Amino acid sequence: xxxxxxxxxxxxxxxxxxxxxxxxxxxxxxxxxxxxxxxxxxxxxxxxxxxxxxxxxxxxxxxxxxxxxxxxxxxxxxxxxxxxxxxxxxxxxxxxxxxxxxxxxxxxxxxxxxxxxxxxxxxxxxxxxxxxxxxxxxxxxxxxxxxxxxxxxxxxxxxxxxxxxxxxxxxxxxxxxxxxxxxxxxxxxxxxxxxxxxxxxxxxxxxxxxxxxxxxxxxxxxxxxxxxxxxxxxxxxxxxxxxxxxxxxxxxxxxxxxxxxxxxxxxxxxxxxxxxxxxxxxxxxxxxxxxxxxxxxxxxxxxxxxxxxxxxxxxxxxxxxxxxxxxxxxxxxxxxxxxxxxxxxxxxxxxxxxxxxxxxxxxxxxxxxxxxxxxxxxxxxxxxxxxxxxxxxxxxxxxxxxxxxxxxxxxxxxxxxxxxxxxxxxxxxx
Numbered sequence: 243x244x245x246x247x248x249x250x251x252x253x254x255x256x257x258x259x260x261x262x263x264x265x266x267x268x269x270x271x272x273x274x275x276x277x278x279x280x281x282x283x284x285x286x287x288x289x290x291x292x293x294x295x296x297x298x299x300x301x302x303x304x305x306x307x308x309x310x311x312x313x314x315x316x317x318x319x320x321x322x323x324x325x326x327x328x329x330x331x332x333x334x335x336x337x338x339x340x341x342x343x344x345x346x347x348x349x350x351x352x353x354x355x356x357x358x359x360x361x362x363x364x365x366x367x368x369x370x371x372x373x374x375x376x377x378x379x380x381x382x383x384x385x386x387x388x389x390x391x392x393x394x395x396x397x398x399x400x401x402x403x404x405x406x407x408x409x410x411x412x413x414x415x416x417x418x419x420x421x422x423x424x425x426x427x428x429x430x431x432x433x434x435x436x437x438x439x440x441x442x443x444x445x446x447x448x449x450x451x452x453x454x455x456x457x458x459x460x461x462x463x464x465x466x467x468x469x470x471x472x473x474x475x476x477x478x479x480x481x482x483x484x485x486x487x488x489x490x491x492x493x494x495x496x497x498x499x500x501x502x503x504x505x506x507x508x509x510x511x512x513x514x515x516x517x518x519x520x521x522x523x524x525x526x527x528x529x530x531x532x533x534x535x536x537x538x539x540x541x542x543x544x545x546x547x548x549x550x551x552x553x554x555x556x557x558x559x560x561x562x563x564x565x566x567x568x569x570x571x572x573x574x575x576x577x578x579x580x581x582x583x584x585x586x587x588x589x590x591x592x593x594x595x596x597x598x599x600x601x602x603x604x605x606x607x608x609x610x611x612x613x614x615x616x617x618x619x620x621x622x623x624x625x626x627x628x629x630x631x632x633x634x635x636x637x638x639x640x641x642x643x644x645x646x647x648x649x650x651x652x653x654x655x656x657x658x659x660x661x662x663x664x665x666x667x668x669x670x671x672x
Contacts, residue, residue: 262296264374285399295335301369304339305360316347349385398495401433419518425476436470442491449482501645574603
């Protein structure tokens with residue numbers, strides 16, 4: 243009995259140790275646990291590590307939930323879990339870790355609720371799914387030291403901040419009264435996302451009218467280092483002549499490495515503003531709004547109208563010419579001319595093809611097609627030499643065509659005379 247009890251206890255102990263378990267802890271940027279009494283400042287990144295441990299292996303990736311807290315901006319440091327092995331109390335575990343990056347926006351105490359996870363691990367009976375829940379955790383956040391009598395709201399915390407600027411919208415370095423000048427400022431912060439970078443503070447300057455026209459937020463990961471970027475585009479309208487100054491831009495931030503406040507500055511810029519281009523013409527009092535540009539625009543419009551009219555005329559002439567050409571190709575004289583060209587080349591196949599085309603354009607009673615076909619058959623049967631055949635075909639058909647042309651002309655002349663005689667009746671009929 244004692245042997246069975248000992249075996250049962252060992253089996254129960256093995257079964258309990260084979261169950262997966264979950265662990266939560268705060269870690270620093272290097273991945274080491276910070277301890278329970280760690281208290282960050284407002285705006286500093288806090289990493290919550292959620293680990294799932296098993297003595298076997300994971301049959302599929304665990305399912306981690308999202309984390310949403312009030313007054314805390316929560317991000318996932320990566321879209322994939324981290325796999326590693328760890329020895330706990332002399333036992334080797336396979337671990338999958340998911341990190342949550344938290345940015346508290348106020349001081350005070352935060353309660354991190356327990357997270358529900360779904361874990362799939364391998365066992366003696368095959369893979370099995372387990373639902374685990376982590377323990378709640380407390381986070382105490384300290385306020386940042388004051389800058390003078392107050393602290394900037396919202397506070398901006400980063401490891402390193404750099405700013406740069408660039409002017410756009412003008413040719414070279416010449417600006418005139420009324421021009422619009424664009425000023426692009428880029429803020430890059432290490433260790434914080436771009437959405438947490440506040441807007442720059444700007445003082446107003448005389449002689450220029452400023453407006454913020456564009457804001458763009460970007461994030462990038464450089465070898466595991468999060469770098470947030472905020473791009474602001476300002477537009478200035480120059481209202482006065484002479485030397486005008488674009489104001490400087492400042493940004494106060496907390497250096498997490500140096501544990502002190504710093505100020506990032508965008509230096510001011512001086513612009514030499516010249517008089518407007520149209521000032522001379524307006525002083526003379528000509529009243530021309532565009533100056534010398536108006537005659538050029540008018541001349542261009544006239545040239546465009548002339549080209550449009552010329553193009554329309556060319557299209558109309560091409561349409562009429564095509565219609566006349568098609569009418570010419572369907573006429574009897576055109577087919578007769580093509581037939582004569584075929585007779586000169588003495589190609590029997592081309593001659594007979596052109597002849598039939600010409601016959602279709604003539605009247606049936608004036609051209610004896612059947613008689614000509616019999617003559618064609620007689621000539622082909624009597625002559626063996628192809629060259630002699632071609633020559634006789636050409637001579638015989640040329641005579642036939644000339645005779646028919648004369649006969650057609652005589653018939654037409656006779657029809658005209660008969661029509662004319664109908665109108666001239668004799669005065670004294672017999």
